[in-house]
Each structure stands twice: as C-alpha cells, then as structure tokens.
Amino acid sequence: MDYKRALQAALPDLLEAGIIKFDVPLKDYCSFKIGGPADVFCTPVSNANIIAILQFCISENIPYFILGKGSNLLIPDNGLRSVVISTQNMQKLTRDKDYISAFCGVSLSELSEYAQQMGLSGLEFAHGIPGSVGGAVYMNAGAYGGEIKDVLYCSKCLVPTIDSLTSGNPVLHLKAADHHFGYRKSVFQQGKLIHLSSVFHLVPKEPEEILASMDELKEQRWEKQPMDMPSAGSVFKRPEGHFTGKLVDDCGLRGFRIGDAAVSDKHCGFIVNLGSATAAEVLQVIRHVQQTVKTRFGVSLETEIRILGDHEA
Numbered sequence: 001m002d003y004k005r006a007l008q009a010a011l012p013d014l015l016e017a018g019i020i021k022f023d024v025p026l027k028d029y030c031s032f033k034i035g036g037p038a039d040v041f042c043t044p045v046s047n048a049n050i051i052a053i054l055q056f057c058i059s060e061n062i063p064y065f066i067l068g069k070g071s072n073l074l075i076p077d078n079g080l081r082s083v084v085i086s087t088q089n090m091q092k093l094t095r096d097k098d099y100i101s102a103f104c105g106v107s108l109s110e111l112s113e114y115a116q117q118m119g120l121s122g123l124e125f126a127h128g129i130p131g132s133v134g135g136a137v138y139m140n141a142g143a144y145g146g147e148i149k150d151v152l153y154c155s156k157c158l159v160p161t162i163d164s165l166t167s168g169n170p171v172l173h174l175k176a177a178d179h180h181f182g183y184r185k186s187v188f189q190q191g192k193l194i195h196l197s198s199v200f201h202l203v204p205k206e207p208e209e210i211l212a213s214m215d216e217l218k219e220q221r222w223e224k225q226p227m228d229m230p231s232a233g234s235v236f237k238r239p240e241g242h243f244t245g246k247l248v249d250d251c252g253l254r255g256f257r258i259g260d261a262a263v264s265d266k267h268c269g270f271i272v273n274l275g276s277a278t279a280a281e282v283l284q285v286i287r288h289v290q291q292t293v294k295t296r297f298g299v300s301l302e303t304e305i306r307i308l309g310d311h312e313a
C-alpha cells in the first residue's frame with residue numbers, strides 16, 4: 001500500500017512510539033472475535049495524536065474508522081483497507097461534585113464502577129454493556145430502562161475536516177441537546193464527528209445501594225444473555241410492538257446455525273461465534289433470520305450491529 005509509505009514519512013514519531021502499526025488482525029479487537037487485518041492500526045494516546053492521524057487521512061483521502069471496544073461490530077473476513085483509529089489508550093476519569101468526566105476509550109464498566117465508588121448513581125444500567133464511552137455515546141447505548149442520554153451532560157468532539165482540525169481550536173463542545181439522541185441513535189452517526197470525552201451528571205447515593213443495583217442487573221444479564229460466548233450483543237433493533245428474541249424463537253430459529261455462526265440458544269436476539277465463525281457465516285445467519293421473520297410475521301428486522309466493509313450497513 002502506497003499510503004503506508006506516505007504515513008511513515010508523515011508521522012515517523014507515532015510509528016516509532018508504536019502508536020501506528022501495520023496489518024493488525026481485527027478479530028483481537030472486537031467481541032465477535034471475527035475479522036481480518038486492518039492495513040493500519042493506530043492507538044493514539046492524546047487528542048493531538050488523533051488530530052495528526054485524521055489530518056493525514058483526510059488530506060491523503062484515505063478512509064479511516066474509529067474503533068471503540070468493537071462490541072457492536074461485524075468486521076469483514078478480509079479486514080479493512082483503511083486506517084483504524086482505536087481509542088483503547090484514550091483513558092481518563094475524573095470527578096467534580098456530581099459530574100464525572102470520561103475519555104472516549106474508558107470502558108462503560110470502569111465508568112460505572114468509578115461512579116459507584118464515588119457514591120454517584122445513574123450509570124448502573126451501563127455496567128454490563130461491554131463498550132467504550134465513545135461507542136456508547138455514538139450508539140446511545142442503553143439497558144434495563146436506562147440510556148446514555150439520561151445522564152449525559154456534555155461532550156467534546158472533533159469535526160473531521162482539514163479546516164476545523166487546523167483551526168487552532170479544533171475541539172467542539174456539544175451540550176446534551178446537541179447530541180440529538182434517539183433509540184440507538186446520536187448525532188455522531190450522522191455527522192461523522194469524532195467523540196473525545198463526555199461529562200455525565202449523576203445523583204448522590206449510598207455506594208452499597210448502587211452496588212446492589214449493579215449486581216442485580218449483572219445477574220439478570222448473565223441469566224438471560226450468552227455473556228460467555230463471543231457475540232456483538234443484540235443483532236437487531238427492537239421492532240416496534242415486538243421482541244426480537246420471541247419473533248426469532250417463534251420462527252423455530254433458536255440454535256439455527258451456518259458454520260460456526262449460530263442464533264444463541266440462550267437469547268434468540270444474539271448470534272454467537274461457536275469457535276471459528278466467519279463474517280460471511282454471520283451475515284448468512286442474519287439474512288436468513290430477517291427473511292424468515294419477514295415471511296412469517298411481516299416484520300422487518302433492522303440490524304443494530306454495524307456491518308463493516310462491502311456489506312456496510
């Protein structure tokens with residue numbers, strides 16, 4: 001790839017520091033444990049690193065992808081011909097009174113555990129969701145009656161244009177209303193904005209009470225979901241007036257399998273990787289489930305997971 005050489009010339013410091021690597025298998029960076037290599041894999045440790053990498057990609061017209069914890073993704077078997085910018089090393093958590101600020105790469109579990117230790121309530125719902133703060137804001141992640149939008153106070157982000165990135169003041173501040181949150185939706189999906197950090201507004205509560213709620217939700221999750229198997233969580237969005245798992249089960253598709261990709265025995269809204277499933281097999285299971293449910297019940301199932309590559313959805 002020519003742009004690898006251009007990248008070596010443009011950002012030698014980041015290469016030397018190990019922040020930029022080549023040909024990195026993405027299956028190691030997503031919860032499905034599926035996916036071929038990224039041409040370029042970056043692990044920025046600062047906003048300045050992210051800005052430098054984005055500037056390179058945009059000016060050289062090279063596609064890039066922001067990767068959180070990879071818990072809502074199906075990555076193609078041949079990988080991504082792009083620069084993957086992983087937020088895994090963007091880690092910082094701070095507290096100021098009833099507000100907690102978290103960088104995009106902090107995991108939701110760490111964030112909710114930190115809030116619990118600080119005696120701040122509101123993030124209990126997020127404890128078992130295996131994503132990062134950036135991915136959770138992007139998706140408006142939610143569970144058990146709670147959603148990111150309920151607790152988010154404001155965010156910092158980047159607008160990925162050369163004008164904005166070179167403006168000298170590239171960080172854009174978003175208030176809660178600017179996020180345009182909906183069911184598994186946010187402005188980040190439309191605007192291609194890069195999330196850097198968010199502040200969450202929480203409510204004081206006894207740490208023991210918060211811990212008890214978190215433990216209860218964790219128990220429910222482990223009881224109902226295949227948490228011990230590689231997956232990307234609920235594959236489909238909840239169709240209005242229905243429960244996806246029930247529709248799939250009523251079609252007789254519990255355990256339906258192609259290769260090593262199977263509808264979970266435990267929760268029919270999940271597809272699990274039984275060992276060495278490929279993205280192609282997962283896609284075949286998705287299409288089969290969608291067609292069967294449509295034929296039987298007339299309900300269209302829209303994917304909640306992001307399907308990358310040629311089948312991008």
Ligand SMILES: Cc1cc2nc3c(=O)[nH]c(=O)nc-3n(C[C@H](O)[C@H](O)[C@H](O)COP(=O)(O)OP(=O)(O)OC[C@H]3O[C@@H](n4cnc5c(N)ncnc54)[C@H](O)[C@@H]3O)c2cc1C
Binds near residue numbers: 128231
């Ligand atoms: C077992 C299991 C259970 C789950 N349960 C739930 C649940 O109860 N509720 C729920 O809502 N979800 C659930 N999920 C799905 C997933 O955890 C959430 O969607 C999560 O918010 C995704 O975060 P992530 O960091 O993994 O994002 P990724 O999967 O890495 O990315 C998702 C999208 O966000 C974008 N993105 C990530 N970070 C940034 C950033 N900093 N700036 C801009 N864009 C960014 C990516 O480009 C991508 O388009 C579950 C998944 C699993 C595997």
